[in-house]
Amino acid sequence: MRAYNTKNFLKILISLHKSDTLSILFPTMLLVGAYCYGIYYLEIEYLHLNSKSSVINVGMIHSLLGFVLSLLLVFRTNTAYDRWWEGRKLWGKLVNDSRNFVIKINSILPENDVKNRAQIAKYLRFFPHFLANHLSKESTRLVLDEDFSDLQKELQHHPPAELVFLLTKKLHQLKKENKISDTEMLFLDTQLSGFLDVCGGCERIKNTPIPYSYSSFIKKFIIFYVMALPVANVVNLGGFMIPITMFVYYVLMSLELIAEEIEDPFNNDENDIPMEAISQNIERSINLISNKA
Numbered sequence: 001m002r003a004y005n006t007k008n009f010l011k012i013l014i015s016l017h018k019s020d021t022l023s024i025l026f027p028t029m030l031l032v033g034a035y036c037y038g039i040y041y042l043e044i045e046y047l048h049l050n051s052k053s054s055v056i057n058v059g060m061i062h063s064l065l066g067f068v069l070s071l072l073l074v075f076r077t078n079t080a081y082d083r084w085w086e087g088r089k090l091w092g093k094l095v096n097d098s099r100n101f102v103i104k105i106n107s108i109l110p111e112n113d114v115k116n117r118a119q120i121a122k123y124l125r126f127f128p129h130f131l132a133n134h135l136s137k138e139s140t141r142l143v144l145d146e147d148f149s150d151l152q153k154e155l156q157h158h159p160p161a162e163l164v165f166l167l168t169k170k171l172h173q174l175k176k177e178n179k180i181s182d183t184e185m186l187f188l189d190t191q192l193s194g195f196l197d198v199c200g201g202c203e204r205i206k207n208t209p210i211p212y213s214y215s216s217f218i219k220k221f222i223i224f225y226v227m228a229l230p231v232a233n234v235v236n237l238g239g240f241m242i243p244i245t246m247f248v249y250y251v252l253m254s255l256e257l258i259a260e261e262i263e264d265p266f267n268n269d270e271n272d273i274p275m276e277a278i279s280q281n282i283e284r285s286i287n288l289i290s291n292k293a
Helices: 008-015 019-048 054-107 114-135 147-153 159-176 182-207 212-262 277-291
Strands: none
Touching: 019 212, 054 114, 054 182, 054 277, 114 147, 114 159, 114 182, 114 277, 159 182
């Protein structure tokens, strides 16, 4: 995720980055400009239309279509942001669940039980990294304090669920050894279920995209609206209609591209949830709590 200073307005205004919509849309903006010039040449230079021509009545449709299009884009961006924010809340829940679990387990187990404490802390530290790798298309794992390649080899099918299984198995083993009581096992198990709740919620977001027909319809609507724009207005605005149409296309299509990017917040794109940064924060918190316990 790109970090920036929200108060530095000028830098935000002039900065360009790899996910900026201008760099993505620039080739198609040139095509739109060429199309507008073709309409300008056809209507002004070839057909010699003027402000009294009936073709300018097409502009009356744009006021209605523009209102409908704005409603669709507002719904589109709000839906995409809701998915992004829900994913961020789930990862915030994972931070809280990890801290709560390590605090409780270190309060329950005796201080001299170093082996069991270390093993459980290891599982807790690595769970968010496994979840991040599981959700992302490509692993962008940063360098960690510890190597978990040995554990990664054991968890091949569904690493987050398998790791929770190992944690649950470990807790039941401690219960059989009378190191954890029935009551303590009950609230630890409830806390542990929160890890899979987070995993399941993130998978639901990732595996349930916006319906294709809806996304395709909005793109077609935007293209139709932009293509019809110079037909009705080039008679009145002349050559100025070319940059105006290009700008309208840039604004409308940028909203669609932004919505497409943030609706799946687990792809490690520039505007996605910083899963690995959060995972390292969880890792540091667990290490700090474990060292103090």
